[in-house]
Amino acid sequence: MIRVLVADDQALVRGALAAMLGLEPDIEVVAQAASGDEVVALARASEVDVVLLDVQMPGKDGLEAAAELHAALPGCRIIVCTTFGRPGYLARAMAAGAAGFVVKDSPPEQLVDAVRRVHSGLRVVDPALAAESLATGTSPLTGRELEVLRAAGDGATVADVAARLHLSDGTVRNHLSAAIGKTGARTRAEAIRIAEDRGWL
Structure with a gap:
């Protein structure tokens, strides 16, 4: 069983993601968080395998939470799941230790597949965003x-x-x-x- 934590500040979105993932026979959503501040403690307490993180949340945002989670629980796999498919977010998410990056308008089966693949040790990145990220390049700002x-x-x-x-x-x-x-x-x-x-x- 893949134990998942879903972190999103929008209750409707969080509930929908949890319900969708919960339909899968090999995935169990064991915790939900409404802010980045709760993620590490919940992940530790619930012994999760995969954390699904929104980028824009109150308190610590998803990218800060990802870095903190990666440092605290390096074995826990992180997928950033966001409405905002911005190339810079992708680079920052990967630098923070995320293993996956998907946008919320992806088909549901793509997200389910991402959870399984990331859990098995692979990296998963939205292909259109990966191409845009390469074209845009990294931030020139210090x-x-x-x-x-x-x-x-x-x-x-x-x-x-x-x-x-x-x-x-x-x-x-x-x-x-x-x-x-x-x-x-x-x-x-x-x-x-x-x-x-x-x-x-």
């Missing part, structure tokens, strides 16, 4: 540039961002300027949107 863009995401001023990150105004301006240049954007807001659309943020 960790600090991403941090500055993230901090500026709510419309914060340069001074606000500098205070939050304990940097000088000039350093923040330099990082924002570099991020704008690397994303091919014209403004800070456009750079943030591009980075979000590609899954780098």
Whole structure:
């Protein structure tokens, strides 16, 4: 029996995924989580084999939860299952230790197959997303540039961002300027949107 944990903040989606997987004779959904914060403790307590993680959840997002889970329970296999098939998410999920990446509009049998294949030690990646990821390439932004863009995401001023990150105004301006240049954007807001659309943020 493959013991599965489903983590998704939307109760309807979580319930539907659990019900669908529960119909399979060799799969049992033994736990469900509504946020990334619950994942490691639930996975450990329920002795799960495979964890299905949404990306966008309250508290820790799915990518942070994946990294934490991979570090805490390296034998547990992780599939990221998301509405947002962004190439940057795929790269970040794999870097965090995920063994699979599927989008929620995949046919149900594809998800069931992914659970079985990942459990058996294989990697499973949505083929269209894999091709797009190769075409887009990895993020050209440094960790600090991403941090500055993230901090500026709510419309914060340069001074606000500098205070939050304990940097000088000039350093923040330099990082924002570099991020704008690397994303091919014209403004800070456009750079943030591009980075979000590609899954780098």
